[in-house]
Amino acid sequence: MIPFVNLPAQYKAHQCEINSAIEKVHHSGCYVGGPEVEAFERELEQYVDIAHAVTCASGTDAIFLALEALGLEEGDEVLVPDFSFIAPAECVRSLGGIPIFCDIHPGSFLIDETLIENRITSKTKGIVAVDLFGQCADFETLSKISQKYGLWIIEDAAQSFGATQNSKKACSFGDIAITSFYPTKPLGCCGDGGALFTSSKTLATRVRSLANHGSTERYRHDYIGRNSRLDAIQAAILKVKLKYFDDELAIRVANAKRYDSFFCEFSDIRTPQINAGNSSTYAQYTLRSPKRNDWEAQLQEAGIPFCIHYPQALRKQPCFLSLNSEGNPVTDLACDEVFSLPVCAYSEVDLAMLIGRRV
Ligand SMILES: Cc1ncc(COP(=O)(O)O)c(C=O)c1O
Structure with a gap:
């Protein structure tokens, strides 16, 4: 793995x-x-x-x-x-x-x-x-x-x-x-x-x-x-790390672009939206799909790790329940659909492992 x-x-x-x-x-x-x-x-x-x-x-x-x-x-x-x-x-x-x-925007996940x-x-x-x-x-x-x-x-x-x-x-x-x-x-x-x-x-x-x-x-x-x-x-x-930081960021962005071009052909996947005027560090490369469970199974089989950032709306966390916060439907759906893939400058992800394994 x-x-x-x-x-x-x-x-x-x-x-x-x-x-x-x-x-x-x-x-x-x-x-x-x-x-x-x-x-x-x-x-x-x-x-x-x-x-x-x-x-x-x-x-x-x-x-x-x-x-x-x-x-x-x-x-x-x-x-x-x-x-x-x-x-x-x-x-x-x-x-x-x-x-x-x-609540957040559904494509960028920003407030x-x-x-x-x-x-x-x-x-x-x-x-x-x-x-x-x-x-x-x-x-x-x-x-x-x-x-x-x-x-x-x-x-x-x-x-x-x-x-x-x-x-x-x-x-x-x-x-x-x-x-x-x-x-x-x-x-x-x-x-x-x-x-x-x-x-x-x-x-x-x-x-x-x-x-x-x-x-x-x-x-x-x-x-x-x-x-x-x-x-x-x-x-x-x-x-020391700051000296190499911009080079590492460039690799992160290149990894994200490779994911973008791989996943764009899947109709059930939404790749991360970077807003006009923005560049991203891709601290996380976070996709969303209504078929997240199917994707998880494929990733597991291919030995590709993934994380769920974030599985639960903050207002629903036990520590905040007493605040009786108003609902945020876009957040709730994102929590059900998101998954993040490795994008760091030193993680070599073989996307070919996924090719042909359509959900
Ligand atoms: C958005 C955001 N804010 C704040 C923090 C807190 O940073 P630290 O872990 O250094 O306390 C994190 C850490 O994950 C974060 O992702």
């Missing part, structure tokens, strides 16, 4: 450089913060073309920090997609806010900005727009809505670091953007890691302080914060 994401092969490709970067950190004795982390933050700013990048311990922590920096209070409502990884809704709820689950105005109330404070599966949400329309209602926007770019929208990089949209360096993300480290991005110096300073016990000066604490820092070893590894 080929691996869904082949991390050992990626390590092997850059083994010497990664090992010597780690060794350099050991010799420096500087494991938390310090020159490797600072240098990586400057590289992130350059890559995204934004004024401030602040690293932290995970993508989830980055969302917490963003919500705290934007002043989320108990009872505040935040619009989030119903079809997504749980982190944005979880962070809102765990800070006492109320996630308002919004449907044409429906969200119906869910805005006097308690709504912001939107967490998730760049699902690697392409940016429609930030032009979302920012018009946010201006009309005085809302903030967090861009959850955990899956889209490296993508573009109208030539602007993911992580440069909204008031604050976040990303994740979880190992299987397009740019992943060897543990947990994350970052926040903003063009506001005030927000960047607040986030940096919140991530360091609410402190900007040693033993002075302006806010109740937390400890959320990227380790120097992770920063050193990420600096």
